[in-house]
Amino acid sequence: MAKVLMKGNEALGEGAVRAGCRYFFGYPITPQSELPHYLAKRMPEVGGLYLQSESETAAANMVFGAAGAGARVMTSSSGPGISLMQEGISYIAGAELPCVIVNMIRGGPGLGNIAPAQSDYFQAVKGGGHGDYRLICLAPASVQEIIDLMQDAFDLADKYRNPVMLLADGVLGQMMEPVELGEEKIAEAPEKPWAATGRKKGGPKRLINSLYIVPEECEKHNIKLAQKYDTIRRNEQRWEEYRVDDATMILVAFGTCARICKAVVDSARNEGMAVGLIRPITVWPYPTDVITRVREKAEQFLVVEMNMGQMIEDVKLAVEGMRPVHFYGRSGGMMPVARDVFGEVKKLYNGGAA
Amino acid sequence: MFEGILIAGFGGQGVLSTGQLLAYAGMMEDKHVAWIPSYGPEMRGGTANCGITISDQPISSPVVSEPTVLIAMNRPSLEKFEPAVVPGGLILVNSSLINIKTKRTDVRTVYMPANDLAEELGNSKVANNIILGALLELTGVVSADAVLESLKKVLPPKRHNLIPVNAEALEKGRELACKFKEKKSS
Numbered sequence: 001m002a003k004v005l006m007k008g009n010e011a012l013g014e015g016a017v018r019a020g021c022r023y024f025f026g027y028p029i030t031p032q033s034e035l036p037h038y039l040a041k042r043m044p045e046v047g048g049l050y051l052q053s054e055s056e057t058a059a060a061n062m063v064f065g066a067a068g069a070g071a072r073v074m075t076s077s078s079g080p081g082i083s084l085m086q087e088g089i090s091y092i093a094g095a096e097l098p099c100v101i102v103n104m105i106r107g108g109p110g111l112g113n114i115a116p117a118q119s120d121y122f123q124a125v126k127g128g129g130h131g132d133y134r135l136i137c138l139a140p141a142s143v144q145e146i147i148d149l150m151q152d153a154f155d156l157a158d159k160y161r162n163p164v165m166l167l168a169d170g171v172l173g174q175m176m177e178p179v180e181l182g183e184e185k186i187a188e189a190p191e192k193p194w195a196a197t198g199r200k201k202g203g204p205k206r207l208i209n210s211l212y213i214v215p216e217e218c219e220k221h222n223i224k225l226a227q228k229y230d231t232i233r234r235n236e237q238r239w240e241e242y243r244v245d246d247a248t249m250i251l252v253a254f255g256t257c258a259r260i261c262k263a264v265v266d267s268a269r270n271e272g273m274a275v276g277l278i279r280p281i282t283v284w285p286y287p288t289d290v291i292t293r294v295r296e297k298a299e300q301f302l303v304v305e306m307n308m309g310q311m312i313e314d315v316k317l318a319v320e321g322m323r324p325v326h327f328y329g330r331s332g333g334m335m336p337v338a339r340d341v342f343g344e345v346k347k348l349y350n351g352g353a354a
Numbered sequence: 355m356f357e358g359i360l361i362a363g364f365g366g367q368g369v370l371s372t373g374q375l376l377a378y379a380g381m382m383e384d385k386h387v388a389w390i391p392s393y394g395p396e397m398r399g400g401t402a403n404c405g406i407t408i409s410d411q412p413i414s415s416p417v418v419s420e421p422t423v424l425i426a427m428n429r430p431s432l433e434k435f436e437p438a439v440v441p442g443g444l445i446l447v448n449s450s451l452i453n454i455k456t457k458r459t460d461v462r463t464v465y466m467p468a469n470d471l472a473e474e475l476g477n478s479k480v481a482n483n484i485i486l487g488a489l490l491e492l493t494g495v496v497s498a499d500a501v502l503e504s505l506k507k508v509l510p511p512k513r514h515n516l517i518p519v520n521a522e523a524l525e526k527g528r529e530l531a532c533k534f535k536e537k538k539s540s
Contacts, residue, residue, distance in 0.1 A: 005377055114393065114394070170393070174393050175388055175416045176374065177387070177413075256415070259414045259415060260414050263414035337419065338414055
């Protein structure tokens with residue numbers, strides 16, 4: 001199969017369609033508008049529905065409804081729009097419904113700007129909305145990986161009856177790269193015996209609900225959710241390792257930052273420094289297992305992010321104080337430059353001397 | 355092999371599509387390619403630019419902050435981006451619309467009246483491909499054949515009637531680049 005040149009945002013759309021997604025609700029916002037644009041054209045071709053909602057709040061609740069009826073459904077937005085969706089996302093998580101939410105992160109807080117950022121990490125992996133819940137969060141680093149992860153996103157959502165968030169930044173959305181689409185085989189959504197599709201003459205009552213008015217029952221629900229999250233933590237951690245085997249210094253970065261860090265690792269290796277990279281592919285569940293493993297050999301960690309230091313907290317939790325964890329970041333829509341990251345690496349590698 | 359190419363001009367000059375054509379051609383030659391547009395808050399008639407990276411290694415950041423090649427289609431683009439070009443790099447100037455010279459002395463600069471030459475070919479819209487033809491000749495980043503092949507993919511079928519004039523434009527650019535090289539060596 002020949003490769004095609006595709007924008008990250010378009011790949012999200014095509015990946016979703018191929019994963020069997022047939023419903024999209026959303027509201028335009030830069031830097032992800034090419035995704036709804038693409039699906040507005042593509043959904044009708046496959047008998048699906050594209051609807052531009054009146055707001056992001058509405059979109060999240062439309063997703064809630066469609067997911068409750070058993071559909072493979074998706075929405076997407078960026079920073080401010082994702083904030084508006086948080087109420088609906090909490091309800092979806094509480095009602096244990098599968099769906100996929102894309103956040104093409106831009107500079108914040110507030111209105112911020114439309115340039116690439118990773119500053120919605122906390123919001124994505126620590127909750128975001130109210131209540132005790134988790135989103136499964138996937139962080140692709142290339143247009144090809146976007147295509148590949150979209151299928152996994154819908155499968156994981158259905159497997160665990162949990163919302164899945166795809167976390168990327170404006171650069172990944174806007175850039176074009178060659179992708180291998182493979183054969184156009186469109187996945188079918190699995191049977192969902194819990195879905196509220198109508199009783200059809202005396203069938204069992206199916207209720208989609210996040211209301212547990214009796215505290216004892218609500219606690220029981222929370223414990224059940226927590227057990228599910230533990231299972232996900234055990235089974236679904238994903239990451240990529242790059243030249244870590246003998247590394248005494250480990251860079252940790254996801255998404256676009258990880259691409260830059262890979263080049264930094266190569267530069268460091270060319271100068272004889274034992275530096276490697278761990279790239280989380282799931283940022284929730286966080287790939288704690290690999291950090292726990294490499295912290296035996298590694299003498300120090302350097303976390304590189306497009307924010308002022310968010311994922312570093314998860315790295316520190318995994319390192320458990322056994323090694324120093326340093327940070328290098330750019331924020332507000334600025335991107336790290338390989339040369340600057342390499343400078344930081346050299347300084348740390350030589351014990352703090354420039 | 356690594357080229358970070360920045361193409362800049364105003365909206366409507368084919369800046370983004372020229373970049374896509376180049377990226378497509380690189381992909382057809384099995385190279386690593388990435389294309390990224392500027393997507394800042396631009397006004398209508400404002401500036402547009404895109405970065406294309408073509409390499410035999412995987413591409414780290416797709417953002418072209420230190421171009422090896424700059425194609426400046428209008429004056430603001432030349433003024434804005436010429437300081438960023440790496441020493442020893444290449445600047446291609448559309449002298450039909452740019453009446454100043456570059457300040458850089460540590461790069462190769464080629465001036466081409468691309469719009470006027472395009473008019474001579476009978477289609478003002480192929481100015482970008484005249485410059486692209488020169489770029490191919492001067493850098494060898496991708497082959498002209500790959501670009502011609504890519505035109506078939508990038509242009510919708512109803513526009514395939516424009517392929518011959520685009521091919522002429524590429525050839526015109528190549529000839530000019532050859533003359534530039536001869537002048538340099540003599």
